[in-house]
Amino acid sequence: MAENTAGLRGITAGETALCTVGQAGTGLTYCGYDIHDLAEHATFEEVAHLLLYGELPTAAQLASYQERLRGLRELPPPLREVLERIPANAHPMDVMRTGCSMLGNLETEAGFGEQDHHIDRMLATFPGIITYWHRFASDGTRIDTDSDEASIGGHFLRLLHGSTPDPLHVKVMHASLILYAEHEFNASTFTARTCASTLSDIHSCITGAIGTLRGPLHGGANEAAMAMIEDWQTPDEAETALMGMLERKEKIMGFGHAIYRTSDPRNAIIKEWSRKLAEQVGDARLYPVSERVEAVMQREKGLFCNADFFHASAYHFMGIPTPLFTPIFVMSRLTGWAAHIKEQRANNRIIRPSADYTGPELREWLPIEQRG
Ligand code: COA
Numbered sequence: 001m002a003e004n005t006a007g008l009r010g011i012t013a014g015e016t017a018l019c020t021v022g023q024a025g026t027g028l029t030y031c032g033y034d035i036h037d038l039a040e041h042a043t044f045e046e047v048a049h050l051l052l053y054g055e056l057p058t059a060a061q062l063a064s065y066q067e068r069l070r071g072l073r074e075l076p077p078p079l080r081e082v083l084e085r086i087p088a089n090a091h092p093m094d095v096m097r098t099g100c101s102m103l104g105n106l107e108t109e110a111g112f113g114e115q116d117h118h119i120d121r122m123l124a125t126f127p128g129i130i131t132y133w134h135r136f137a138s139d140g141t142r143i144d145t146d147s148d149e150a151s152i153g154g155h156f157l158r159l160l161h162g163s164t165p166d167p168l169h170v171k172v173m174h175a176s177l178i179l180y181a182e183h184e185f186n187a188s189t190f191t192a193r194t195c196a197s198t199l200s201d202i203h204s205c206i207t208g209a210i211g212t213l214r215g216p217l218h219g220g221a222n223e224a225a226m227a228m229i230e231d232w233q234t235p236d237e238a239e240t241a242l243m244g245m246l247e248r249k250e251k252i253m254g255f256g257h258a259i260y261r262t263s264d265p266r267n268a269i270i271k272e273w274s275r276k277l278a279e280q281v282g283d284a285r286l287y288p289v290s291e292r293v294e295a296v297m298q299r300e301k302g303l304f305c306n307a308d309f310f311h312a313s314a315y316h317f318m319g320i321p322t323p324l325f326t327p328i329f330v331m332s333r334l335t336g337w338a339a340h341i342k343e344q345r346a347n348n349r350i351i352r353p354s355a356d357y358t359g360p361e362l363r364e365w366l367p368i369e370q371r372g
Pocket of ligand 1: 217252253257258307
């Protein structure tokens with residue numbers, strides 16, 4: 001029987017030197033480094049440098065990279081005005097999409113020689129774009145999007161909460177942003193590469209990728225997982241409700257994966273951070289509920305948590321509002337998208353696959369009065 005290739009599953013659609021999924025190490029590598037090593041030892045900025053420039057930075061390179069990013073955090077006034085006009089009930093991913101696109105109008109990429117600068121600028125401004133809108137939409141506060149926080153994750157938390165972030169939370173953000181940074185030819189990255197293959201500008205590539213990441217089958221799963229687990233007060237209640245959902249053949253968000261078959265290597269890492277955060281906040285509900293859901297899914301369906309499931313409780317424990325979960329994914333995956341765009345541009349041929357035609361045979365033209 002022919003293999004089912006719907007969704008291009010199993011089809012190799014190009015080459016990359018950036019990442020392997022389900023092939024080496026513990027299951028995920030960036031430029032040859034295992035995700036467990038990166039998540040345990042590196043900062044997100046080191047991983048961004050690795051993806052974008054091919055090597056981990058030296059101490060001097062890292063210091064100057066962070067300094068450069070820190071200097072690019074302010075939002076241009078017309079972008080702030082646009083953000084203020086976006087309705088308070090808008091989806092934050094739509095805010096990210098519009099914010100990125102507006103930035104591209106104000107600071108258009110004039111040539112590929114500028115690409116690194118625009119990538120830096122997006123890395124530096126994305127936390128400000130989402131938190132500026134969020135704070136303005138919530139209570140009319142116009143925040144200053146410049147901060148002295150060394151890291152992108154710490155900067156995001158400071159802008160969101162208006163206070164110095166807890167050191168544990170900064171560590172979790174590093175790990176989280178590292179885990180989400182890159183994942184080979186996933187849907188949003190493939191969108192970015194397809195757009196890049198037409199020789200379009202970098203803001204168009206990233207805007208398209210944001211729109212693709214928005215869907216619940218891709219980046220939106222952590223929000224959907226949170227919406228599900230926050231309803232449950234005890235592990236037993238969770239199990240009963242979950243059994244009903246499985247009986248009704250509902251998709252359980254945060255489980256399963258298109259490539260991994262037995263486990264998602266990112267899960268163990270974020271799960272451990274979620275456990276530590278649960279301890280810190282004295283949680284006796286969300287973490288045990290999440291663990292029960294994990295056990296029931298394994299027992300009933302043989303399905304495992306993907307990176308999104310324990311991200312839901314981890315982000316929640318850090319006081320991050322659920323609708324902002326996927327925009328954090330954007331702040332991180334931006335590095336993977338941008339690295340793929342650079343790779344595509346360096347060896348480009350327009351991406352243009354073919355389709356198996358399933359429509360009608362050739363037909364004769366009918367003048368309008370003869371149809372019906
Ligand atoms: N809940 C319930 N059943 C699931 C499931 C889930 N989360 N994920 C997969 N399944 C089922 C499928 O329905 C399918 O059953 P079927 O053969 O009876 O139709 C079977 O398991 C195999 O699915 P698979 O081929 O492995 O999935 P896929 O490659 O088509 O889709 C996902 C992969 C990620 C889109 C899918 O697992 C999913 O929708 N997960 C929930 C959303 C999510 O967490 N996304 C984030 C991904 S990182």
